[in-house]
Amino acid sequence: MKDAYTIRVNLKGGIVSVGELKSILTVLKTAQISEVSFGLRQQLIFHLPHSRSVYLGSELSKMNRSYEVDTNLRPNIVSSYVAEEVFQKGNWITEGIYKDILDSFDYDPTLKVNISDNSQSFTPFFSGHLNFVSSNEPNFWYCYLRKPKTNEVHVYSKLIFTNEIVHLSKFVENRLIENPALPVSEIFDSIPDMISVPNEKELKLPKFTLPYYEGFNRYGKKTWLGIYQRNEQFTTDFLLELCELALASKIGELCLTPWKSIIVKGIGEVDRPYWSAILAKHNINVRHAANELNWQVEDASEDALKLKKQLVENFNKLDIRTFGICFGIKTIPKTEVFASIMVRRRRFKLFNFIPTFFVYDISYTEDFDPNGRTKVYFSKGVQRFNLPEQLRRSVLLYNENYLGKVREKPISESKNTKKSKPETIEVHQCPSCLSVYDSRFGDNLAGIPAGITFENLPNEYECGVCEEPKSNFKVIIVEDLVKTTV
Known part of the structure; x- marks a missing residue:
């Protein structure tokens, strides 16, 4: 933006206390900053007119809040804390573990x-x-290193203890500052003794599924609210009112997502009308189409956002199925965008030397998993007028790939498994209405998602049918009907 600085404020792990965010927004409003956005790395981003930079710098310094001006040399620490409780299926990682790591x-x-x-x-x-990814061994993490300006990810031969994450991060950073060309193998070999165990099992990641991350959603006896804006901008007036309501509702923190949205956890049933009212007051929609939500666009890029809008409109016009795909747009080299199918803009070079007009390359990751690092080009040098059609064809390729995986296992094979001897499993049964709690399915009536074990249910959990307390449930053994019929 002309005559303005781009300011980035890191909010570690995408977590910000309501009080701190309110203080920052109050300063921004005084500086006549009317809108802010959130970045792919869970940062707070806004444009600051040059004339107000001295005031803002002074006020943020008083708050001991660091920030960057027109740079991103200190990228924010990204965490999956935002998924805690509401998106994940249960693990040993708790709120306290996330915060201990970030505080360290x-x-x-x-x-x-x-x-x-x-x-x-x-x-x-x-x-x-x-990249530190939790293992199945409590408090131990896989460590994956990708050197800057490369696309190769290397895994360390040991699992690192939670308390060692910051020490390992600082050590690797110092080694790369000393010698950026140092091979990854030498970096790993030089890591000093730390609390660790051998890495004996290959990490198995879940199949990518993007949950519908906006609107009001139940979990347990609480509600979480996801707020997304089509233009990626949130007014300071709205956010200040949101902070006031959160404080009044005794909600102490907010979460930012890599999808440039906000998630508010812990909304009580009695307070939900007030949250609906604030959305109505500011005319904020919370029911966008899924094919608009599954996009990753570079931070503060008007060109990329405009292109996304046009491509989404074309998808809507064609009524094409895009379920399971994460799209990305890159208009600037070396930006990090998370995507299954990527659209990259570049200059066509005449005689392979003179930059002229823009063309587009469409690529996809192996297995269409956005976490994959192996890139395959679908088409290169596509002109703008032909981009929607080529992107449509790449979606058809994804759908064909999905169908191919289904065909690999004929229905007849599935039918044959019905003849196998049924296995048994433990479930918990309500003594009053005899309904069963099976962790594979959760309890929709009580707002419990699939994957939460009975032991990890809150102590105040009650039967979704008759409200019998958790403590009265009995363990019973039943046939595993899912395994014997699928």
Whole structure:
């Protein structure tokens, strides 16, 4: 933006206390900043007119809040904390573990650091330089290193203990500062003794599924609210009122997502009308189409956002199925965008030397998994008028790929499994109405998603049918009908 600086404020792990955000927004409003946005790395971003930079710098310094001006040399630490409770299916990682890790970072990394739960697919696993992914061994993490300006990801031979994450991050960063050309093998070999165990099992990540991350959604006896804006802009007036309502509702923090949206957790049933009212007051829609939500667009890029809008409109016109696909748009080299199918804009070079008009390359990751690092080109040098059609064809390729996987296992094979001897499993049964709690299905009536074990249910959990307390449920053994019929 002309005559303005682009300011980035890091909010570690995509978590911000309501009080701190309110203080920042109050300063921005005084500086006549009317809109802000959130970045792919869960940052707060806004444009600051040059004339107001001295005031803003002074006020943010008083708050001990660091920020960057027209640079991104200290990228934010990304975490999957936003998925805790509402998107993941249960793991040993808790709110306290996330916050202990984030609080332990006593420096601002120059490397991109990602902290991810292996049971979720809402936030990217490998978009960082240092990517820590939880293992199935409590408090131990896989470490994947991707050197800056490369696309190759290397896994460390040991699982790192939670408390060692910051020490390892600082060590690797210092080695790369000393010698950027140092091979990854030498970096790994030189890591000092830390609490660790051998990495003996290959990491298995969940199949990518993007949950519908906006609107009001139940979990347990609470509600979470996701708020997305089509233009990626949130007014400071709206956010200030949101902070006031959160404080009045005794909600202490807000979460930012890599999809440039906000998630408010812990809304009580009695307070839900007030949250609906604030959305109505500011005319904020929370029911966008899924094919608009599954896009990753570069931060603060008007060109990329305009292109996304046009491509989404074309999808809507064609009524094409895009379920399961994450799209990305890159108009600037070396930006990190999380995507299954990527649209990259570049200059066509006459005689392979003189830049002329824009053309577009469409690529996709192996298996169409946005966490994949292997890129395959679908088409190159596409002119703008032909881009919607080529993108449509890439979607058809994805759908054909999906059908091919289904055909690999004929229905007759599935039918044959019915003849196998049924296995048994433990479930928990309500003594009053005899309904069963099976962790594979959860309890829709009580707002419990699939994947939550009975032991991990809150102590105040009650039967979704008759409200019998959790403590009265009985363990019973039943045939595993799912395994014997699928």
